[in-house]
Amino acid sequence: MAVMAFIVHGASPFGGALVDNNVGPEIHQPNPEMALVCVGCDNFRAETYEALKEHYKGEWHRHNLKRKLALLAPIGFQEFEERVAAFMGEKGSERGKKKEHLGSKARAKAEKRNQKHQEKRQQAAAAEPIEAGAR
Known part of the structure; x- marks a missing residue:
């Protein structure tokens, strides 16, 4: 074995200082x-x-x-690059489909929120204004 x-030059095995301090x-x-x-x-x-x-x-x-x-x-690096390319090729198309699917869900939720907001505004406008002294 x-x-x-x-090897450290300038160090003493006996605990002394360096030979040249500079x-x-x-x-x-x-x-x-x-x-x-x-x-x-x-x-x-x-x-x-x-x-x-x-x-x-x-x-x-x-x-x-x-x-x-x-x-x-x-x-090796070449095999690593091939594996990354294969993984991105397989998963890339799936990721795109998933984003489109999530995008349509997000759009549907946003439309629903907007519709509820418009309904509340119409209800508030249709309600009679409350007089300051009436309670």
């Missing part, structure tokens, strides 16, 4: 290629640290984390 260790500790990783890898997404490699941060915020990474929790293997 190989042990990977991070220079902070430097951290070196044993393998620079390993630095920008997402193990959860089938060893995805990023070119820059910012690209890796953006990857961690993405849906593909989140999907693979959920798969990992379910004890499933991660999927």
Whole structure:
């Protein structure tokens, strides 16, 4: 079993201060290629640290984390894109129909409310005005 260790230059293993107070500790990783890898997404490699941060915020990474929790293997980006496209193709048409259906219900309710409001206005206009002193 190989042990990977991070080496901090300028730190003493005996609890002493840094050798040069003007220079902070430097951290070196044993393998620079390993630095920008997402193990959860089938060893995805990023070119820059910012690209890796953006990857961690993405849906593909989140999907693979959920798969990992379910004890499933991660999927590649191409397969993820295909699954998303298939899902949107199936659900997109259903969502549109559902919105149309809900839209017609909302229109019917609005028309009913408007009709009741008009009836109340007509009843109020037809009623005799109440005199100030009569009670």
